[in-house]
Amino acid sequence: MxxxxxxxxxxxxxxxxxxxxxxxxxxxxxxxxxxxxxxxxxxxxxxxxxxxxxxxxxxxxxxxxxxxxxxxxxxxxxxxxxxxxxxxxxxxxxxxxxxxxxxxxxxxxxxxxxxxxxxxxxxxxxxxxxxxxxxxxxxxxxxxxxxxxxxMEAHGFIGMSAFQPPEPSAEDGWTAPPMVAGVRMMPGMEKTRPSVAPYRLESESEVPATRGRTVSLAHGDTLRLSAGPVSRQVGGATIAGYAFNGQIPGPLIRVDRGSEIVVVVDNHTPEPTSVHWHGLRLENAFDGVPGLTQDPIAPGRSFTYRLRFPDAGLYWYHPHHREDIWQDAGLFGSIRVDADWLPRVDSEHNLVLDDLLLRGEEPVPYGREAANFALMGRFGNVLLTNDEIRWDVAASSGDRIRLFLTNVSNTRTFNWSVDGHALEVVATDVGPFPEPVWTESVVIAPAERYVVDLTVKAPGHYPVTNRVQAIDHGRGRFFSQIDTLGFLRVGAPKGLTPGLPPPPPTEPDAPGHLPARFLETLPELTLDLMLRTEGLPAITEQMMLRDQSFFNPVEWSGTMPH
Structure with a gap:
């Protein structure tokens, strides 16, 4: 120059x-x-x-x-x-x-x-x-x-020997979780053990859990939910589980907007519990947070919740006392609050997404005194839909179907899609969108809910998948993970039938709809959360120090060193 x-x-x-x-x-x-x-x-x-x-x-x-x-x-x-x-x-x-x-x-x-x-x-x-x-x-x-x-590049492990922990006792009761195929355990991490004792779910029940049934309740009705042991089938494995009224997911509660009901919860588990009604606006005394809004429900005791439903939408319920164990065991269910808030479709399906962490045919132990997957959460290696490893649904070509999605997993964010189909996201946690949003997949984090419509295409079998880009932290590389969750099986079109009426016009700020102003303005407050850790093994601290060059916006898979 x-x-x-x-x-x-x-x-x-x-x-x-x-x-x-x-x-x-x-x-x-x-x-x-x-x-x-x-x-x-x-x-x-x-x-x-x-x-x-x-x-x-x-x-x-x-x-x-x-x-x-x-x-x-x-x-x-x-x-x-x-x-x-x-x-x-x-x-x-x-x-x-x-x-x-x-x-x-x-x-x-x-x-x-x-x-x-x-x-x-x-x-x-x-x-x-x-x-x-x-x-x-x-x-x-x-x-x-x-x-x-x-x-993000491959880590060098020279010098890590100075931080190697001692060999663990063979009698400590812990079994290390399996690593994702193709991802190696970082040197020395296999010797680390949680600082708490292992806790394994036990159940003497031989009664198999059934799939959740719909319970429609009118204003003033009472529902009894019994949390108790069941036998749970996961693929070819039989494991101990716990369920509401013997169902996993628990009963789908359907009520009309504006109604009030009573729910009596009986605790037949071996530990204290409570039920949190996720997303509902209700009296604080019935929010289900032990030590804050109520005392835990002791084994053999009951608690009466009074619920009101001012907003149409999709909600869910689950324990709020050691939910890392009891929600994972099967204690969860969905709530639908109806108010003609969405246009008609040919069929509706309630889908609860989850995962379980198994080693062989046994769940990896939980922590007895405290959660043992506190940093990254407990990623499962078996993905479930309505507690099944394969969820299939039949439809006819041209059908318009509606899917109510809830993610109850401990920490996994799903990227959910149906091959060959565009998805129309019509509602979220806080109500319908003023205008539906078209997307090719649904990104749904733990506790989130979305309502999705799709119009079924030509006859055929279409995989329902979770497709993500996982990270091999040791080698500093991305790799694709595709899990097939089930199939949409499409048959020939139905005979000639009168078409569905067009959806009624909706005002963006009508009751039960997400106000447009929430989408058009920036939040008034921003909350920054920080995490401080103490008592980590020295080798874990070193691994974390080496893994700070890049933080993926979403940790999609359980590939962190265990």
Whole structure:
């Protein structure tokens, strides 16, 4: 570059109106673009922005790759003509292996937003080009940058021997959880043990749990829920379980909006318990939080809850005392509050998503005195829908079906989809959307609920899947995980029948609907949560220190070292 070009570049940097806020070290959504020698003095940043319109906290494609719009913030670039026979600057995305180069957009000094990208690790380039519409890079690079996820590399384990724990006792009662296939246990971690005693569920019941049945209740009705032991079939294994009224999931409670009912809970488990009515607006005394709103229900005792339902929607109930054990054991169920809040469909299905952590045919022990999976939660290795490893549903071509989804797992976020079908998300935890949102998969975190419609396509068998991008933390790599949860089995169209009436018009702020103003404004308060840990084994602390280069927005799978 000539001295004149250098002076012009510096002048452009000083004169630009683009904010010069740098990217914070370790930022997962902002990274520096390094200038080449041709544009000495120029500065560049790329910010990753969640695309507009997604109904979820994160936006991913059907395979679980995080999707972002890229905002380029460039300062101090000279005119392309000063670099040669070029007329424009063009942004590109490319894999770290230099494969799959794709043009993003024309960019320049200032702020430029490009199309969406959905890749695990990638590089961003900016080049000078003679043709603004080119799809092949031929001009010189002026900026390049590595995605934040590219900071995640294989760990070096030399020196970890100084932190090796002693060999555990063979009589401590613990069995280590199995690792995900293809992911190795980090050296020394296999010797660590929880600081609490193991707790194994026991049940003398030989009565198998049944699937949840619907209980429709009118205003003033009383329902009795009995929490007690059952025999639970998970694939080919028979394990101890606990259920409400012998059902897993528990009874689906259906009530009309505005009604009030009484629920008497009998505790026939060996430990104290309570029931929390997740998402309901109700009197604090009946919220089901032991030590805060009520005393725990002792074994053999009962508690009476008085519930009211001011809002239409999908809710659920579960223990709020050592739920890491008793919810995992099968104590959970759904609540539907009806108020003609959604248009008619051909059929409806209530789906409860869950997972269990088994080693062989036995659950991995829980912690007796405290939860033993407190940092990352207890990822299961057997995925369940309505307590079955395969959920199948039959439909006819052209049917419109509605799915009420609830995630009751301990820590797993699902990326749920039906092959070959677009999904219409019509409602969430707090009510219907003013307008449905089309998506290719449903990202549903623990305790969340979504209501999804789909129109069934041509006859055939369509897998229902959970597709995610898991991380091998030791090797610093992403890899695809696909779990088949069941099948949508589609038959020939039904005979000619009168069509369904069109959905009635709805006002965005009508009772029972999510107010539009909640979607159009920023939150008034932001809550930052911090976690402080104490008493971790030295080798675990070292592993965590080595694993801070990149934090995936969602930990999709149980691949952390156990």
């Amino acid at each position: 000539s001295w004149l070009g250098l002076i012009l570049s510096l002048a452009a940097v000083l004169g630009t109106g683009v904010p010069r806020a740098p990217c914070a070290p370790g930022d997962n959504y902002c990274f520096r673009l390094e200038p080449s020698a041709r544009v000495f003095g120029a500065e560049g940043r790329a910010r990753l922005i969640r695309p507009a319109g997604t109904p979820f906290t994160v936006d991913v494609d059907r395979d679980g790759r995080h999707r972002y719009t890229v905002q380029f913030e460039l300062e101090g670039l000279p005119s392309p003509q000063e670099l040669g026979p070029y007329s424009h600057y063009v942004a590109w995305v490319v894999d770290p292996t230099l494969d799959r180069l794709r043009r993003l957009a024309v960019v320049d000094n200032g702020v430029s937003r490009t199309g969406e990208i959905a890749r695990n690790k990638y590089m961003l380039w900016v080049s000078a080009e003679s043709d603004s519409a080119t799809t092949v890079r031929t001009g010189p690079l002026v900026f390049r940058g590595l995605s934040p996820s590219s900071r």
